[in-house]
Amino acid sequence: MQTMDPVEQCDVLCVHDDRIDLVNRTLPDEDTLADLAEVFKVFGDTTRMRILCVLFESELCVCDLAKLLQMTQSAISHQLRILKTNKLVKARREGKTVFYSLDDDHVRKIIEMGLEHLYE
Amino acid sequence: MQTMDPVEQCDVLCVHDDRIDLVNRTLPDEDTLADLAEVFKVFGDTTRMRILCVLFESELCVCDLAKLLQMTQSAISHQLRILKTNKLVKARREGKTVFYSLDDDHVRKIIEMGLEHLYE
DNA sequence: TTATCATATGAACACTTATTCATATGTTTC
DNA sequence: GAAACATATGAATAAGTGTTCATATGATAA
DSSP states (O other): OOOOOTTTTTTTTTOOHHHHHHHHHHSOOHHHHHHHHHHHHHHSSHHHHHHHHHTTTOOEEHHHHHHHHTOOHHHHHHHHHHHHHTTSEEEEEETTEEEEEEOSHHHHHHHHHHHHHHTO | OOOOOTTTTTTTTTOOHHHHHHHHHHSOOHHHHHHHHHHHHHHSSHHHHHHHHHTTTOOEEHHHHHHHHTOOHHHHHHHHHHHHHTTSEEEEEETTEEEEEEOSHHHHHHHHHHHHHHTO
16 A cells, blocks of 8 residues: 555656646635635535525515425525525515525526536 | 424415516426536535646646645545546546546636635 | 514434545556 | 556545424514
8 A cells, every 4th residue: 555645645756846836826725715615515505506596586585485495494594594694695674574685696697607517 | 383384384474476486487497406506516625626726727637636735645536536527627547647627617617706706 | 561473593313425544446667 | 477656446434514393583463
């Protein structure tokens, strides 16, 4: 078995140092990369994706979302919280009812990009 | 405690049937929604996002990726498999070495959209 | 104020998933 | 052929996450 030291492995025969230098100069910092992954993680759940797509057409209250998606109010509420924290949806209160809608147009564009990728 | 039946809840006071009809006519089918979430799930991991961003500049072999990201060859290989299965990267063999690169321009665009969302 | 309705949330559980370890596969060189 | 190297992969473990259940909060109406 070869050594598994992540820093020193195969440094003679395979590593292409010129390319590594290039990449290191232009790579986003680790915090940005983590934030990026975090955003996409929010899109990466069926329930949340269904909520977002449903909100393409119209703002909806929690109760309507639950009925549409055939899920409990609690499950929807938990997911809406994640979507709101990550600024994918925004909330508007009207009496007892809270209406949710897409936060901005990036959400739409990101999802459309995903669809394009699926159907390429 | 209120009833939790997902189909029949709060059907008198809250549900906005006109909006629900509108949404149901335009919502992508469940398979598409699941595939969409699946794609974004692939972007939603720090290691895979780091791999993708590193591949922005240049194709790289597994060994270089492991060195760059300070991770074991095995961990990188497992993640590359997921990226390849979902058509985010492609592989090119050259002797013992396998070079990976971004599969198409959608990957770039999707990540750029994510960055835009972060910095809005 | 009390009752009722819509929504939010904490804790527990089940399920998923990323990494590690060990090993297998595929390629080149001797 | 055997040895060496780069990569791939199966199994196990640990960490993360979505849903449920129970309950809390906030708002309206009587």
